[in-house]
Amino acid sequence: MPTLPQPDGVRTIASRIVDAIRAQIANAVYPPGSRLPSSRALAADLGVSRATVTAAYEQLAAEGYLEVRQGARPQVPKGLKLDGLKLDGLSPNDLKPDGLKTERPVPPDTGAPPPRLSEFGRRLAGLPMQHLPGPDAPVIDFRYGELAASDFPTLTWKRAVDAAILCRPSRLRYGDPSGSPELRSALQAYLWRARGLRCDPDQIIVVNGSQQGLDLSVRLLLDPGEPAIIENPCYAAARDILTATGARLIPQMVDREGMRTERLPPARLAYVTPSHQFPLGSVMTISRRQDLLAWARACGATVIEDDYDGEYRFDVAPIPTLQTLDRARSVIYLGTVSKTLSPALRLGYLVVPRPLIQSFRAAKRLADRHTPALEQSALTELLASGAYERHVRRVRRRNGERRAALLAALRTRFGDGVRVDGAEAGLHVVAWLTRFPLEREAMIVSAARAAGVGVYPITPLYDPSALSGRPDSDRPDHPGLVIGYAGLDGREIAQGIERLGAALEILA
Template structure:
């Protein structure tokens, strides 16, 4: 038996590794006799006790049989089993569940037109501006939270201090009266949607979505077998007159409607109170529930704060979702739900089953950010900055494209949609590809449509991470490319 000491780790582990690998490779078949410890120690130039340690470890793991008077042999129990060990070939393909097959077929990729590395003038949506001041405040909050960390499992509903802070924030900024006991902290909007779907949806149940809509909503509910109904939106958001009002028309009930009433994603309409009330009445008639995805209403550039749909609800059928991905940074992976009282216990159990609760340290740091006033300062600073950048983008589009472009959804948030009614949507592909070659990142709205498609050329333009001068230069260069292509 050839053993080569490789110098990696203690000598007895080197011997152990060499013998074990030889057995697994078939070089030492079951029943093979190993050298006695004394001659092997002399051959390797090591102490006998070192070889004994290696043999004892192999014996303890079942690789060897050691019997007094019979020597040490490779375990006979391994006969016929070594062929099934890992050989370096690909593992067999598993028979995936329907959920895993859906996830594989719809794995997240980069948005249409997104390029890496980041382009010089990248109008990518979803990346918030992260200032040095905010990062400094966050590090300080983390240090404070780590002074006396919670080392047990967190409450599945979330840290009490954070839920108290969220209740105060929602009361001040959204006019939403929420009992902290009904606020659940989750790992972002995607987990919120997944938990809601798992709570009440069975395969085949209906879910009403806006058309177009946030792709993550579509995937969360499709993955568990829901039937999706995409209803059209206009400049005022969801067209509630198109809500299906005949439950007998479908084999399974419609249990959910998911809307973005304060800033429809991606087209930006704001749902007027008449439609909000109509939606609430529809939910009561249908015995359905409404998800209010309030993803970016902390940033409002025109007019005052809008009353949430949740605040109008008297029948307690609205589930409110908020996120910190747009206010702080996506890597934080924290969001929250405001639940109807009857949802608290089933959702608590689902959250516990899913991940035992979101990380407590980050929650406590976020609560400290609220307590110290740093969160409010960051929000105000970002709101001013975003308003300046939004104004720069609107002005640049008007300067270079004039009345040929329609600007949608610019009153709030971190993005707007630019639409050219006289150009077909098919032209967006060539424009996006050409722009990327010239360092400009622009994005089509077409991936956000479920059953239909845009009727003209539409671009979703984010502006959070670009300085006003970069915005102006990017649109100026886009106009030059436009003139060449069109």
């Protein structure tokens, strides 16, 4: 039977025979029309089983390198063209047991130009890649966007998945690109209860996390070169999506009342995080929300409202969404379970104005047909049973305790040497180290990592012009660290801040 692909470093005898024979055919050791040894003869020569050689011959026949007929030795097709097939580094002895290669031969570099990328591809190639934690990950990592595994409702989720598996349909088929009707109905009810958001189920598009929702929105609403408003500082992945699309970015500074909305220039789109600005944590005031919606009506723009962690409010009830004030239907609401259940689930949703429903359905279908049905069914069960909201209340309480532990540790270790922003909501804070100049931010991050602590600078989230030092720029004066705490317990938080403080003492 044909050989199966093997993991890196695991190569079967049959697959190594295939590699060697393929290279010998390409190098005209066996030219077109020539015959190879019988499977019995080659097996005896190599000291392997005949079944192994038969499997190699069948794989080569499937690839078109051999013609195999019952009772006849395999033959290289007479019409096989060797141009472009030549591989260096193999000889007839490579079929001997000691000479069987464990790696596929690599064709020599011919100097041919690389495949041409589109403008979109070239813009993507220029974007920085996010580095995931590796073997040298910090002992205590304050990376924002991560949750504690112990908070995940494992048993509840398992029961929901088991129930979904048992409810097998008569046929396995592709689902609705917008998401299952049951999930969309459950989301409609939840959004009304939890966020005061009114919509119909057909306005909801279920997506693979908020990242896909944002990507679809930007692709559908913007052409290359068109202007888009973003917050400054801003969620880096959102800025990358807009950059890859070719948008002309117009950064707007953020203060304690959210993004500044006075004198907004005309644009096609605005991306905002009004309920908990990322990363500074401010809440957009009602007057600025009204200004933003008036601006959108005046210039025919669409506002993307990213409500990435709106469920987490520790002083008062969660802030109502921007979409609830929208009378002109110019807001696309973007939600996710990445901050309530798990970022690994890749479940999010859009609420789109009615005129955009068909375009979003078509875009989602072309992107990936639909979001995985099993996860949709499990989330539907959690929403319908009330288990999701009970879970949110539970983790909100736990994260409130983590938040209190972090604030106490920062206050104890740094005193008036730190100023904290964004602590009223969400799952991270910004700690401004007021005893250090901004220029020492990279040194601080490196010193913390050497002490086994992962902290993340705020400057990469700013538009570069804001860091230029111009007199008219809103340049931060001190280093800022975006500190996430939802993935740690109280002991780890206290220990991590103590290590950070000790590392900074050396730099002071």
